[in-house]
Amino acid sequence: MLSDTERQEIEREIVHYPRARAAVAEALMVVQRHRGWVSDEAVRDVAALLEMTPDEVEGIATFYSMVFRQPVGRHIIHLCDSVSCWIMGQETLLEHLQRKLGIGFGETTADRRFTLIPAGCLGACDLAPVMRVDDDLYGHLTPAKLDEILERYP
Amino acid sequence: MPRITINNQVHDIPWEGRNLLEVCLDLGYDVPYFCWHPAMHSVGACRQCAVKQFRDEHDTQGRIVMACMTPATDGTIISTDDPEAVAFRRSVAEWLMVNHPHDCPVCDEGGECHLQDMTVMAGHNYRRYRFTKRTFRNQDLGPFLNHEMNRCIQCYRCTRFYRGYAGGRDFEVLGWHDHVYFGRAADGPLESEFSGNLVEVCPTGVFTDKTLKEHYTRKWDLQTAPSICVHCGLGCNIIAGERYGVLRCIRSRYNDQVNGYFLCDRGRFGYGFVNDEERIRQPLIRNERGELEPCTIEEALWKTSSILRHGRAIGIGSPRASLEANFSLRYLVGEENFHHGMSGRSYQLVREMLAILQQGPAPAASMSAVAQGDAALLLGEDVTNVAPMLGLALRQNILRQPTREALRLPIHEYEDSAIHEAIQVGRGPLYIATPDVTRLDEETPNTYRAAPQDIARFGFAVAHAIDPAAPEVTALPAAVQETAARCAQDLLTSLHPVIVSGFTCGHPDVIHAAANVAWALRRRGKPADLCFTVPECNSLGVALLGGESLNAALQAVRDGTADTVVILENDIIRQMDVDLAEELLERAQHVIVLDHLPSPTTDYADIVLPAATFAESQGTLVNNEGRAQRFLPVFVPQGDVRDSWRWLGDIMVMNGQRGCETWCHLTGVMRLMAETVPALTGVTEITPPPDFRLVGQKIPRQPHRYSGRTAIHADRTVHEPRPPEEVDAPLAYSMEGYPGQPPASLIPRFWAPGWNSGQAVNRYQSHIGGPLKGDSGGVRLIEPPPEAAITYFDHIPDAFVPREDALLVMPDYLIFGSEPLSARSPAIAARTPRPYLGLAPKDMERLGAEEGQVVALLVTGTCYHLPVVARPALPRGVAMLPAGLGNMVALGLPQWGHIEVKREVWD
Amino acid sequence: MERPLTENIRPGEPPLGLREYVERGGYEGLRLALQRTPLEIQREVTESGLRGRGGAGFPTGQKWSFVPMGPDARRPKYLVVNGDEMEPGTMKDRLLLEGDPHALIESTIIASYAIEADAAYIFLRWEYSTAAERLKAALAEAYDAGYVGRAIMGSGYSLEVHLHRSAGRYMCGEESGLLNALEGKRAIPRSKPPFPQAVGLWGQPTVVQNVETICNLRHIIRHGAEWFKGLSLTGEGGTKLYGASGKVRHPGVWELPLGTPLGELLHDHAGGMLPGHRFRGLLPGGASTAFMTPDHLDVAMDFTAPQRVGTRLGTGTMIVLDDRTCPVGLMHNLLRFFARESCGYCTPCREGLPWVARTLAAIEAGDGRESDLDILDHHVRMIRAGHTFCPLAPGAMAPLESALVHFRQDFEQHIRMGACPWR
Numbered sequence A: 001m002l003s004d005t006e007r008q009e010i011e012r013e014i015v016h017y018p019r020a021r022a023a024v025a026e027a028l029m030v031v032q033r034h035r036g037w038v039s040d041e042a043v044r045d046v047a048a049l050l051e052m053t054p055d056e057v058e059g060i061a062t063f064y065s066m067v068f069r070q071p072v073g074r075h076i077i078h079l080c081d082s083v084s085c086w087i088m089g090q091e092t093l094l095e096h097l098q099r100k101l102g103i104g105f106g107e108t109t110a111d112r113r114f115t116l117i118p119a120g121c122l123g124a125c126d127l128a129p130v131m132r133v134d135d136d137l138y139g140h141l142t143p144a145k146l147d148e149i150l151e152r153y154p
Numbered sequence B: 001m002p003r004i005t006i007n008n009q010v011h012d013i014p015w016e017g018r019n020l021l022e023v024c025l026d027l028g029y030d031v032p033y034f035c036w037h038p039a040m041h042s043v044g045a046c047r048q049c050a051v052k053q054f055r056d057e058h059d060t061q062g063r064i065v066m067a068c069m070t071p072a073t074d075g076t077i078i079s080t081d082d083p084e085a086v087a088f089r090r091s092v093a094e095w096l097m098v099n100h101p102h103d104c105p106v107c108d109e110g111g112e113c114h115l116q117d118m119t120v121m122a123g124h125n126y127r128r129y130r131f132t133k134r135t136f137r138n139q140d141l142g143p144f145l146n147h148e149m150n151r152c153i154q155c156y157r158c159t160r161f162y163r164g165y166a167g168g169r170d171f172e173v174l175g176w177h178d179h180v181y182f183g184r185a186a187d188g189p190l191e192s193e194f195s196g197n198l199v200e201v202c203p204t205g206v207f208t209d210k211t212l213k214e215h216y217t218r219k220w221d222l223q224t225a226p227s228i229c230v231h232c233g234l235g236c237n238i239i240a241g242e243r244y245g246v247l248r249c250i251r252s253r254y255n256d257q258v259n260g261y262f263l264c265d266r267g268r269f270g271y272g273f274v275n276d277e278e279r280i281r282q283p284l285i286r287n288e289r290g291e292l293e294p295c296t297i298e299e300a301l302w303k304t305s306s307i308l309r310h311g312r313a314i315g316i317g318s319p320r321a322s323l324e325a326n327f328s329l330r331y332l333v334g335e336e337n338f339h340h341g342m343s344g345r346s347y348q349l350v351r352e353m354l355a356i357l358q359q360g361p362a363p364a365a366s367m368s369a370v371a372q373g374d375a376a377l378l379l380g381e382d383v384t385n386v387a388p389m390l391g392l393a394l395r396q397n398i399l400r401q402p403t404r405e406a407l408r409l410p411i412h413e414y415e416d417s418a419i420h421e422a423i424q425v426g427r428g429p430l431y432i433a434t435p436d437v438t439r440l441d442e443e444t445p446n447t448y449r450a451a452p453q454d455i456a457r458f459g460f461a462v463a464h465a466i467d468p469a470a471p472e473v474t475a476l477p478a479a480v481q482e483t484a485a486r487c488a489q490d491l492l493t494s495l496h497p498v499i500v501s502g503f504t505c506g507h508p509d510v511i512h513a514a515a516n517v518a519w520a521l522r523r524r525g526k527p528a529d530l531c532f533t534v535p536e537c538n539s540l541g542v543a544l545l546g547g548e549s550l551n552a553a554l555q556a557v558r559d560g561t562a563d564t565v566v567i568l569e570n571d572i573i574r575q576m577d578v579d580l581a582e583e584l585l586e587r588a589q590h591v592i593v594l595d596h597l598p599s600p601t602t603d604y605a606d607i608v609l610p611a612a613t614f615a616e617s618q619g620t621l622v623n624n625e626g627r628a629q630r631f632l633p634v635f636v637p638q639g640d641v642r643d644s645w646r647w648l649g650d651i652m653v654m655n656g657q658r659g660c661e662t663w664c665h666l667t668g669v670m671r672l673m674a675e676t677v678p679a680l681t682g683v684t685e686i687t688p689p690p691d692f693r694l695v696g697q698k699i700p701r702q703p704h705r706y707s708g709r710t711a712i713h714a715d716r717t718v719h720e721p722r723p724p725e726e727v728d729a730p731l732a733y734s735m736e737g738y739p740g741q742p743p744a745s746l747i748p749r750f751w752a753p754g755w756n757s758g759q760a761v762n763r764y765q766s767h768i769g770g771p772l773k774g775d776s777g778g779v780r781l782i783e784p785p786p787e788a789a790i791t792y793f794d795h796i797p798d799a800f801v802p803r804e805d806a807l808l809v810m811p812d813y814l815i816f817g818s819e820p821l822s823a824r825s826p827a828i829a830a831r832t833p834r835p836y837l838g839l840a841p842k843d844m845e846r847l848g849a850e851e852g853q854v855v856a857l858l859v860t861g862t863c864y865h866l867p868v869v870a871r872p873a874l875p876r877g878v879a880m881l882p883a884g885l886g887n888m889v890a891l892g893l894p895q896w897g898h899i900e901v902k903r904e905v906w907d
Numbered sequence C: 001m002e003r004p005l006t007e008n009i010r011p012g013e014p015p016l017g018l019r020e021y022v023e024r025g026g027y028e029g030l031r032l033a034l035q036r037t038p039l040e041i042q043r044e045v046t047e048s049g050l051r052g053r054g055g056a057g058f059p060t061g062q063k064w065s066f067v068p069m070g071p072d073a074r075r076p077k078y079l080v081v082n083g084d085e086m087e088p089g090t091m092k093d094r095l096l097l098e099g100d101p102h103a104l105i106e107s108t109i110i111a112s113y114a115i116e117a118d119a120a121y122i123f124l125r126w127e128y129s130t131a132a133e134r135l136k137a138a139l140a141e142a143y144d145a146g147y148v149g150r151a152i153m154g155s156g157y158s159l160e161v162h163l164h165r166s167a168g169r170y171m172c173g174e175e176s177g178l179l180n181a182l183e184g185k186r187a188i189p190r191s192k193p194p195f196p197q198a199v200g201l202w203g204q205p206t207v208v209q210n211v212e213t214i215c216n217l218r219h220i221i222r223h224g225a226e227w228f229k230g231l232s233l234t235g236e237g238g239t240k241l242y243g244a245s246g247k248v249r250h251p252g253v254w255e256l257p258l259g260t261p262l263g264e265l266l267h268d269h270a271g272g273m274l275p276g277h278r279f280r281g282l283l284p285g286g287a288s289t290a291f292m293t294p295d296h297l298d299v300a301m302d303f304t305a306p307q308r309v310g311t312r313l314g315t316g317t318m319i320v321l322d323d324r325t326c327p328v329g330l331m332h333n334l335l336r337f338f339a340r341e342s343c344g345y346c347t348p349c350r351e352g353l354p355w356v357a358r359t360l361a362a363i364e365a366g367d368g369r370e371s372d373l374d375i376l377d378h379h380v381r382m383i384r385a386g387h388t389f390c391p392l393a394p395g396a397m398a399p400l401e402s403a404l405v406h407f408r409q410d411f412e413q414h415i416r417m418g419a420c421p422w423r
């Protein structure tokens, strides 16, 4: 069941559109903000609220890259794997992360602290290589800097 | 008339506004395609239909365009065989095969696979892709369809059909990039009544027929014949396929006036009764111990004729048997002793409809007319359950007005996605007045829930609002009056309104109201059509034949004017109140029944004669539109099963009855029938006569690749058995015969060189979406006179008053379960709900009944114990009883019923 | 040199609040615009020669001219600001979104007024959370001050401006995919025609415009078409946000006159290559443009000149390839991105791009075969504009086609050696 807060937040998104279903992606992101991910049940609940079928919501949930249909860790590392970051040594960072956290792209650490996800170009190529941890952008990354940044995310 | 050049050939094409792919296919050019579908038009997704277009004759470069997305305007110059276009098309096929498994040998679609055809047509034959393929998990989609997603080529036809065309919402495109997945959020049966069309809409083997898989046979090994669906009154055209004496699948047979390209799931998956283990395959005679026991044909004929010689026989015909079978019975017992096999009540309804359609001025709408119409009023009918394909037609009807708007923007008529984007949720006017919610309700805000009387009153009010000369309804609630006024306005502003009604309300007033609306519209200059649903596949045909009702039959037996009843393909216990039917059967000294399957009625029979089903016999059915159509036998049944008309004819021969020399050939029966019954004159025109030949040859039921002919009996003999003889149709039980295209009414399957899938239908149409070449498409027997005068019905029923002591029990027609033949098919049975009683919450409260609680319902002389299901929209005082489930009455309803609440709760 | 787009932007500092913004002439353009008729504004913009900065370079005024206008026009009408910016190597719109949100809002209202839009949507990619916060704050201020909402600045014009945060997909940037995304559908492209101006958001007349394009409008209204034309070095009008990333000394984004020569961008603004690196080529405007090489340094980077050397201005933000980076690896990186972001609608893109990406991966991993080059060439030939449903896949082929010309020996070397020489 959607919480009252979730429902209210979703309803605040709906008012921006002539039709409720336009807010479906936002609704999923609202749920995700509160729960970290979007469960089957959440898909059904969002569907009911927006007068959609679960199948229709699933069509959206499985299309957009920011919607997580599986449980994720407490923090999301979006490591840019696009061209400028690649030129600037992103692969080294990835190897470092994989060694350090023991996870590859699409995986979550055993302690559920981090989930590592590849990001399309983050629009900060001048700072390459870059990553986002949750809502924070970090540039000019080096393995050492990475270690230090991750410490901030318990 | 646009003039276009294709491969340096100049063609004049008949009209503007079509796309190049359609035009190329019309003209016989082989241009491969996937995402385009003749009913759903173009979206430009697959890129398979590429051709080269040139600006003018000086343009030597040209550019690649998608034929399906390019208008065929005057002066268009294209090449289909330009090397660059050919290379690109080959490349598209190569891409599509990248992830497609190499499983043709084990794929159900093999041999009728559009992907196979197109891959060959596009010229891709050597695999270069050297990496792994993507794989998917399949879903369990219920008893009708297999799901094998690895075979998907992402043409998007399935969702476009399921959602866009058929209005289903439990099936979607999931995922993205090369992991696009077509399925549901979770496993479970597809909810749409039209899901089976995915078998034919999908160009490859993702969606295949699960019932066929039970007894799989390749298309090239199927013996097929043109047939008509017997599972409701719409008369959809089908192709039935058999091998080794087993009916294996039903496919749609294109008819531009009736079902177009599609079928409903009841029609497609309801054929299992033909293969039922309980089929009566030998004549049965009741022995001294009171048991039915097998006997020979001769014995049965001798016994029957002797009973008939000595007895005073009446005949009970059947709205699900052919005209010829009914006419044979009528001839056998004499016109005055013939009963049409319907209860007085349903016959009265069908008669009313017939009279209204005959007297005019509003003619019966074909299904294509319903789909082409642009506004609709439904009085009393839940069409998706009663006559499902009518629901599909109405789903097209409501898109007509918004589409017309969209075309002004301008968008080409064939640009399917652009039209959908332009119209969004826009829908044309649809008004639904029914006791309970229907599947079409989600498409309209204009619904009215009421008891039959009130539905009729609403209809009369609409008619009056259209034409003040039509009688007025007084004391109508203001909200209803307001809806009626709005409905009248919407119908008047439409170009082609359709008024739909039918038998489910069991109330002539409802039908009269529908007639008044259509007539009022006609008086105001609107070309309104009427569309009535009828209970069974030949209800209207039998009504044209005339005869007395079942109640009259009972009376005759009671009076003693009759002591013998011959019952033709009819379980009369379902047609009338059970106790009355039982009385009839018990009182009759001799009961002779001709039927396919044991039924409560055959339990009373002294003699049972095994009657052929639609798949094993030939005959004429008249659909709800008054269109007479012929079904032809697909195969010769095992055992002593024979056409009913043939049994009846032989009995007449034995009795030396006059005129029965005609009964050795169906044509003779048909001709005599056409002479005797003026209304049926047209029936001889439907198919060419049995002696029809093309280049001296018959039309083969078996395709030229039919395999294993001599191997079938190889355990006994390697000699090829002589094929059964066919005297009643110009079709042969053989692969030998005329190899080309037969006349439309005789097409046993759609096939053309290079086109093994059903898409070969393109080659049979006079133009894409048009009639089949040289087609009669059936013969319409009922047309209103040109200058029909209007006499409005003026009996307006009183408003419905709920009773304290009783509930008005309405039949709840179910697509799966209410029609008895299809209900015996395992796949349909799997989708049939358990019996229930639907009650309005107010009534539940009043009765102290809770959801799931069992109540005893006494109605039409029978007591049923049923769990309660809440039906929030139902008007107070009305209850819904699923029609035809188990032993539940259907056609006797509505009736007042009494309810007693029990303690127990069903699991 | 005038830098109208970035005049208010102070690197490393929060953007101007409403008061400061107004003090610096903010909402002046809007005030002036509201004194003129929508058609006059359209004419001004047409005369200015403003062309779209989202990558395709379509003339903005001309785009607007297809919008049905006047009292009989279909309503509602919509303006959509495309702030999806997911083109690899592109970071220019983020600068404007984060740096001067009021400027975007003001120009959005002007554009909306010019087409008589009833509502405007700012479509923002999810990852731009800072921009989202700042825009939200600025929008609230603008509503409060009566610049947005009913009867704007006392005029008869009303407009709602909404912020939509995308749930993420490159295809959301393609304008018709964007419209589907805004409607809560899968961001697959729509067929064109009909163009959004006729059948757009919810089937209504709609204009989609890039953030940078929009931001020019308030200046064009304030200073006029002539002034705007004078800003550029070539005849096409205005400044442009150029940028560079890769192994250059000063990667970044700069506002410069449109038509600034490539060499000047690379050497003067990007500061040339990092020590020890040699310039081999660059993708001038995001990932879906074709390579330019040392031969092209004098090309004026406007909309037309790069086309003469087989490429496009694109987004104007260049990705620089040096001699210590493997061109095959780079192509693999790009194609993997495009294959991943294909919406899956049309065959060449859905099936072709992953095939190309896998082939490149194989070559890069030392598993290349002679025939792989045929496969790559084949795809370059087969996936072109008009062959696919939308420009994504042809865009993906643009860098590959040119790489196969300019760096063919590198591909061949990989295959011959059975290894990547750079690893």
Ligand SMILES: Cc1cc2nc3c(=O)[nH]c(=O)nc-3n(C[C@H](O)[C@H](O)[C@H](O)COP(=O)(O)O)c2cc1C
Binding pocket: C051, C052, C053, C054, C055, C056, C057, C058, C082, C083, C084, C085, C086, C087, C170, C171, C172, C173, C174, C175, C176, C208, C209, C210, C211, C213, C214, C390, C391, C392, C395
């Ligand atoms: C695959 C693809 C992605 C695109 N992404 C963007 C984008 O992120 N931002 C943008 O402004 N335009 C993008 N475009 C271009 C838009 O389709 C459209 O042309 C543009 O928003 C129009 O604005 P303009 O005329 O102001 O440039 C993209 C195009 C394609 C084909």
Ligand code: SF4
Binding pocket: C171, C189, C341, C342, C343, C344, C345, C346, C347, C349, C350, C388, C389, C390, C391, C392, C393, C394
């Ligand atoms: S090129 Fe085709 S599959 Fe690719 S993004 Fe465009 S429409 Fe989708």
Ligand code: FES
Binding pocket: B021, B032, B033, B034, B035, B036, B043, B044, B045, B046, B047, B048, B049, B050, B066, B067, B068, B069
């Ligand atoms: S049939 Fe034309 S693009 Fe698919």
